[in-house]
Amino acid sequence: MANLVEIRDLRVAFDGVPVLHGVDLEVAPGEALGLVGESGCGKSVTWLAALGLLPSKASVTGRVQLGETDLTGAPQSALETVRGGRIAMIFQDPSSALNPVLKIGRQLCEALRLHRGLTGAAAKTEALRLMDLVGIPDARGRFRLYPHEFSGGQCQRLMIAMALAGEPDLLIADEPTTALDATIQAQILDLLARLRAEMNMATVFISHDLGAVAQVCERVCVMYAGRIVEQGSVGQLFEHPRHPYTRGLFDALPRLFGPRTALVPIPGTVPDPRNLPGGCAFQPRCAHAQPFCQSALPDLLPQRDGRKLACAYPLPERGQGGERQAAREGVFQ
Amino acid sequence: MTALLEATDLVRVYTGRQGLFGKAAPVRAVDGVSLRVMPGETLGIVGESGSGKSTLGRMLLGVDPAQGGTVRFGGTPMPERATPAWRALRARMQMVFQDPLAALDRRLTIAAQIREPLEIHRIGDARARAARVGELMQAVGLRPDQAGRYPHELSGGQRQRVVIARALASGPELLVCDEPVSALDVSIQAQVVNLLRELQREGRRSMVFISHDLKVVRNLCDRVAVMYLGRIVEEGPSELLFARPRHPYTRALISSVPEPGRPLDGRVILQGEPPNPAKRPSGCAFHPRCALATDVCRNTVPELRQTDPEQTAACHHADGTAASRAA
Numbered sequence: 001m002a003n004l005v006e007i008r009d010l011r012v013a014f015d016g017v018p019v020l021h022g023v024d025l026e027v028a029p030g031e032a033l034g035l036v037g038e039s040g041c042g043k044s045v046t047w048l049a050a051l052g053l054l055p056s057k058a059s060v061t062g063r064v065q066l067g068e069t070d071l072t073g074a075p076q077s078a079l080e081t082v083r084g085g086r087i088a089m090i091f092q093d094p095s096s097a098l099n100p101v102l103k104i105g106r107q108l109c110e111a112l113r114l115h116r117g118l119t120g121a122a123a124k125t126e127a128l129r130l131m132d133l134v135g136i137p138d139a140r141g142r143f144r145l146y147p148h149e150f151s152g153g154q155c156q157r158l159m160i161a162m163a164l165a166g167e168p169d170l171l172i173a174d175e176p177t178t179a180l181d182a183t184i185q186a187q188i189l190d191l192l193a194r195l196r197a198e199m200n201m202a203t204v205f206i207s208h209d210l211g212a213v214a215q216v217c218e219r220v221c222v223m224y225a226g227r228i229v230e231q232g233s234v235g236q237l238f239e240h241p242r243h244p245y246t247r248g249l250f251d252a253l254p255r256l257f258g259p260r261t262a263l264v265p266i267p268g269t270v271p272d273p274r275n276l277p278g279g280c281a282f283q284p285r286c287a288h289a290q291p292f293c294q295s296a297l298p299d300l301l302p303q304r305d306g307r308k309l310a311c312a313y314p315l316p317e318r319g320q321g322g323e324r325q326a327a328r329e330g331v332f333q
Numbered sequence: 334m335t336a337l338l339e340a341t342d343l344v345r346v347y348t349g350r351q352g353l354f355g356k357a358a359p360v361r362a363v364d365g366v367s368l369r370v371m372p373g374e375t376l377g378i379v380g381e382s383g384s385g386k387s388t389l390g391r392m393l394l395g396v397d398p399a400q401g402g403t404v405r406f407g408g409t410p411m412p413e414r415a416t417p418a419w420r421a422l423r424a425r426m427q428m429v430f431q432d433p434l435a436a437l438d439r440r441l442t443i444a445a446q447i448r449e450p451l452e453i454h455r456i457g458d459a460r461a462r463a464a465r466v467g468e469l470m471q472a473v474g475l476r477p478d479q480a481g482r483y484p485h486e487l488s489g490g491q492r493q494r495v496v497i498a499r500a501l502a503s504g505p506e507l508l509v510c511d512e513p514v515s516a517l518d519v520s521i522q523a524q525v526v527n528l529l530r531e532l533q534r535e536g537r538r539s540m541v542f543i544s545h546d547l548k549v550v551r552n553l554c555d556r557v558a559v560m561y562l563g564r565i566v567e568e569g570p571s572e573l574l575f576a577r578p579r580h581p582y583t584r585a586l587i588s589s590v591p592e593p594g595r596p597l598d599g600r601v602i603l604q605g606e607p608p609n610p611a612k613r614p615s616g617c618a619f620h621p622r623c624a625l626a627t628d629v630c631r632n633t634v635p636e637l638r639q640t641d642p643e644q645t646a647a648c649h650h651a652d653g654t655a656a657s658r659a660a
Contacts (some may be wrong), residue, residue, distance in 0.1 A: 153606055181545065182547070183585055183602075183603040183607075185589065186602045186603070187602055208519060210593050214592075238593045248520060253519060253548065254549050254552035255592075256548050262527055269488045269521065
């Protein structure tokens with residue numbers, strides 16, 4: 001099947017400082033893809049660049065293909081029909097993404113008018129249906145309320161409703177549950193998983209929360225310092241991470257069950273994009289690094305089991321040596 | 334052994350207003366909370382936003398005055414806020430905040446900021462203070478050459494280390510940490526959590542650790558108190574509480590933590606939102622969201638009572654039958 005979105009060699013630089021170093025990414029129709037990494041690794045920038053949402057001081061090169069359309073260098077008018085129409089995006093802080101001085105109903109109707117040409121009663125009916133769909137109780141009674149009259153979790157539901165207004169093929173959710181309480185986070189994750197199944201809409205889920213990604217995604221890309229370092233199915237990556245950084249992210253997570261032990265942090269900090277180390281960007285923090293890693297930048301190469309990996313000395317494959325058991329215990333404690 | 338910190342029946346009421354000219358309505362942010370922290374013990378306080386956990390943390394230090402109830406520190410009542418006696422006591426109890434950039438003065442070098450508590454509490458002379466700052470920086474894992482840096486020159490994790498070093502400067506017996514690792518990335522969060530673990534181990538320092546992150550709380554705390562709408566609804570040793578929660582809210586909280594390898598289905602997903610503290614539901618405040626709620630829950634406020642030798646829960650259905658029915 002043809003890919004819905006194909007990103008090839010996407011590079012972004014702010015004021016001449018490169019922050020994204022050639023990202024290749026594809027999203028299949030209906031697929032749920034997770035993008036994981038720490039702050040500053042470029043997971044949000046990838047999609048902001050793809051949709052032309054970065055400020056003009058950013059220089060973007062590469063190719064972003066949506067079906068037959070090439071989005072890079074496309075005129076603003078073309079991008080405007082794509083954004084919200086074919087690709088919708090929701091953000092971390094829903095209350096700042098909604099207009100505080102407009103009633104919710106009006107904001108939803110505006111999205112419906114722009115993307116579907118619905119007006120008047122038809123728009124209102126559809127807006128109410130969307131509010132129902134995302135689980136806003138008493139949609140009719142709350143149609144005329146302002147954003148501040150809704151809680152954080154409900155504002156995020158409304159954002160999702162607005163994103164769905166254009167019947168997009170792809171929903172990009174950028175840390176959609178980070179600002180929410182644990183019980184509300186569970187509700188929103190559940191909602192996103194349900195909507196994707198019902199509407200057969202591809203989802204890109206950007207998050208630093210490995211647990212949340214594991215629950216809603218099928219495929220995961222792990223990013224570090226502006227590059228994808230490991231890519232594979234959720235099962236592959238979470239049961240048996242092979243890039244030392246992916247493994248490090250798991251080891252650094254405290255566990256909810258099992259014995260309480262000291263965490264295994266990744267030493268050091270994420271490198272400054274103005275001052276990247278030579279060779280592999282993760283090498284100064286990596287316990288497996290060899291002198292070779294300081295000089296050569298590993299490419300993201302396909303592996304036998306179907307995943308892609310950018311590491312010269314990865315953790316052994318499944319079934320090789322004693323590490324396997326240790327890795328499983330580490331991940332599933 | 335006497336408790337280092339003992340709070341009895343703490344109450345804090347804020348006056349909230351509905352709209353600009355609306356009637357003032359009291360909001361009971363903390364509503365009759367009692368707890369004890371033994372020397373060397375770490376107590377975790379978990380709950381969702383609006384549960385009153387941060388207000389409680391400030392009340393324990395006397396920063397936020399209590400409208401009812403008492404706090405005893407080291408066996409004696411906490412002096413009135415802003416009195417000399419209270420200020421002197423503050424050397425023995427310190428606070429670590431969530432946002433280190435907001436907690437630090439951006440015009441002072443980090444060495445000057447770590448030294449400040451020593452100056453305020455008149456500890457040592459100039460030479461002793463300089464030595465102590467060096468010691469503290471080493472203890473929290475900052476390099477000596479970073480002493481002259483300003484907060485904006487450091488990463489988030491390093492800034493949080495500065496805040497922790499500053500809190501430790503006066504050698505406090507009690508450290509209240511309010512979401513100290515929530516703003517940090519996973520790999521850095523683990524570094525700071527391990528630092529706090531080392532601090533626990535090396536001295537008889539007590540800690541109150543306020544967080545919404547159950548995984549971190551379980552990793553750090555000896556005992557955990559779960560708050561819902563200003564009240565403690567369950568308390569117990571953290572191993573037991575996480576393995577065998579008695580209150581339906583605690584069960585839902587634990588179930589809502591996404592963990593790699595645990596499937597989405599089969600989780601208890603709570604319906605509804607945490608209620609508005611200004612409109613506390615009658616009876617058990619959790620009843621509108623609770624699957625076990627019956628008439629008694631709607632009418633009678635459940636008292637915190639013992640369910641297991643070391644565990645207490647405030648639920649009418651916290652006995653064995655209800656727990657097994659829900660499981």
